Amino acid sequence: MKSKKVSAAALGLAVILTASGCSGEKAASDAKPTQASDKPADTSKTLEISWVGQGARGKIEDNNKVQQMIEKKFNVKLKNRKLDVNNKEQKNLMVASGELPDIAFMDSPEKLYSDAVTRSISKDMITKYAPNYAKVLNDLPTGWKVNQVPGKQGEYYALTGYKQDWDNLTWGQVYRLDWMEKLGFKPKDDIIPVATSGGAERIFFSKQAFTLEEEQKMFEAFANNDPDGNGKKDTYGLLLNNSDASWALNTEAGAFGFGWDYNLEENGKVVGYAISQNYKEFLTYMASLNKKGYIDPEFTTLNRAKSWEKFAAGKYGAAQVQVQAAGMVPFTFNRPPGNLVLKDPTAKFLFTPPPIGPKGQQGSAAYTPVDGLGYAMVIKKDVSDEKLARILQIFDYLNLDKDGLMLSAFGEEGKDYTWEAEPYKSAVIPKQTAEADREKDGIGYYNLPIQLGNVNAYYSNAAVSKLTDLYFGVEAGRNIAYRPFKWDYFNQTKYNELNTKYAAKLKTITDEFLFKAITGELNVDSAWDAYVKNWRSSGGDELLAELEKAPKVADLRKK
Known part of the structure; x- marks a missing residue:
């Protein structure tokens, strides 16, 4: 395998569609981008289609190169919309004014259908005109059940995205390894650096988690033994904030047998996590940490961003972090551990699975409740079957055909992107430094995230892939991702x-x-x-x- 040196900033651009994507265990199928097996159905009639995909951020330019490719291949005239799909006000105004495109990336697809804004899509049409997409749904237990129109078998109110890595364990625990070494604490197993450069060589992974009791001993030393050597008692154990508990306490909650925001089974009945006995035990434990001084007393005044700033200032010895953050994917540079790795060249970190509770429980909430299906593209109410057939052909090509995906999501190899290492088995490195520049060319604008098999690696980096393959994306990690009862x-x-x-x-x-x-x-x-x-x-x-x-x-x- 050829390897290339890639700057951390450039590698971060590989993460285009979402903030999570990594290679790991194959899901229902060993899917890869395929070549379209059949020539598209009759395209002799030119059709006009308006389109807004997941990558729309309001910077799209007409007659861009991806648009030209689609128009030539499928004999259509595309109408783009300068819309930011992350701006709810813009989307709501678009719907209220009756200006929904023929196909659009939207939230709440069931409501749009019930409000008679969109139409249904039949399974027969999907199977005929989007065979690669149909295969993805065939291979998933819930594939043909999600977004099904109530009371109408084989009719769907949206096309659904899929990300295989949403089945993986998302969260782990990071500790200040340099503080541990200074205070006499050792990892419980062999450790390996997650990468060899860019700061990630100072982040080490161990498969062996600490127990809460072992954590507490470290927290006590972090809070009382002046690990930063400034002669002040101004450091603490675990990072907390006042606004997003799931971003700070997911791993600690997992040590008490529940996933944050998810219901669980208690005495044979479904119970909300927030009124469960597990949660009561968790609260008692957290209160004890605070009473002992292991938690920053200012946490009630800190939102998520402010708590990250204090981590970067070297005030905390431990934090819950995503696998992508431990792998130093650049979109995570504003949070632990990357924000301190890049600031302090002496800082070292240990990344482990979530801590283990007194009853042997361990884990954190799964990224999604059931599986990797999510996101949606809807079809406007007045779209004819003839136009829908063409839309489905284009959709299948852009998202699941090898050539179509690469050009629409990344552009032209050599001109718009290179590979981190071996082509089609490593991250894609865009050459354009700004998302807006890529969107102007149509790159990413028309797609819906469908990532499985080798495609996962395109949106990752080598460090995240390593962590995924070592633990978070294999059976050991996936088995401790808590899902609702x-x-x-x-x-x-x-x-x-x-x-x-x-x-x-x-x-x-x-x-x-x-x-x-x-x-x-x-x-x-x-x-x-x-x-x-x-x-x-x-x-x-x-x-x-x-x-x-x-x-x-x-x-x-x-x-």
Whole structure:
């Protein structure tokens, strides 16, 4: 295999479609981009198609090179839309004004269909005009069940994206290895650097996690033994924030047997994580860490970004981090550990799986509740079957044909991108430094993320791929990704409707109790019953009643 030196900044551009993508264990199929096996169906009639894909950020230029390729190959005239799909206001205005394109990357596809804004897509048409996409759905247990129109067998209100790496374990724990060495703590197993340059050579991985008891001993030393040598008592154990608990406490929660934001089974019934006995034990533990001084007392004033800034200032000895962050993918340079790696050339880190709890429990919440299906592209209500057939042909080519994917998502090899190492088995390195420049050329604008098999590696880097293959994307890691006990994946109950009604209030109740419990403002044991009663009576019981009707996630994942 040929290897090439690639700057960290350039490598970060490989992550185009989303902030997560890595090679790992094959899912339902060993899928790779394929060559279109058949000439597209009749394209003798020129059709005009308006299109907004996942990569739309408002910078698209008409007559770009990807557009020209599509128009020539499929005899169409494309109309682009200068829209940022991450801007909800822009999307809402587009829908309200009746200007939805013929095909568009959108949120809430079920609502758009129920509001008669979009049309359905039949399984027969998908199978005939998008055979590569149909194969992806065939190979997944839930492939033909997601986005199905209620009461209409074989009809779908959206085309669904898929990311194989969403089945992997997402979170691990990072520790200040330089502090550990200074204070006499050692990794529990052999360690290996995740990479050889760019700062990642100072991040080491060990498959052996610490127990909470072992963590506490380190936290005590981090907080009390002046690990930074400045003569002040101004360092702490675990990073926390006041706004995104799932970004700070997922791994600690996993040590108590639950995934953050996911329901679980308790005495044969479905229960919300926030009123479970596991959560009560977790809160008691976190309160004890705070009482001992292992947690920064300012955490209640720090949002996620501010807590990351304090990590970069060298104030914390441990943090929950994504695999991509441990692998130093540049979009993570604003967070642990990259923000300190790049600032302090002496800082060293140990990355491990999540810590192990007193009952041997370990893990963190899976990235998605059931599987790797997600994202959606919808079809406008007035699109004819003739135009839909052409759209499906183009969709299949852009996302699942080898040549179509490479040109539409990355451009021309040599001119727009190079490979990190071996072609089609490593990361794609875009040459253009700004996403807007790529979008102007149409690169990434028309696609929907469908990443499996070798394609995962295109959106990753060698360090993330190494971590994925060593642990996070193989059985050992995937088995400790917590998923809900039950999930209304196919909108078969009133859960989603009721969740829209009650979610904000329940979050307020949960967050208030969480912070008061950790800071010691209330006693978990004495306040617990009243808190649970309030949660249940504020819509929680109605939500749980609907979830009881939903299928078990374990059954949904059966092949």
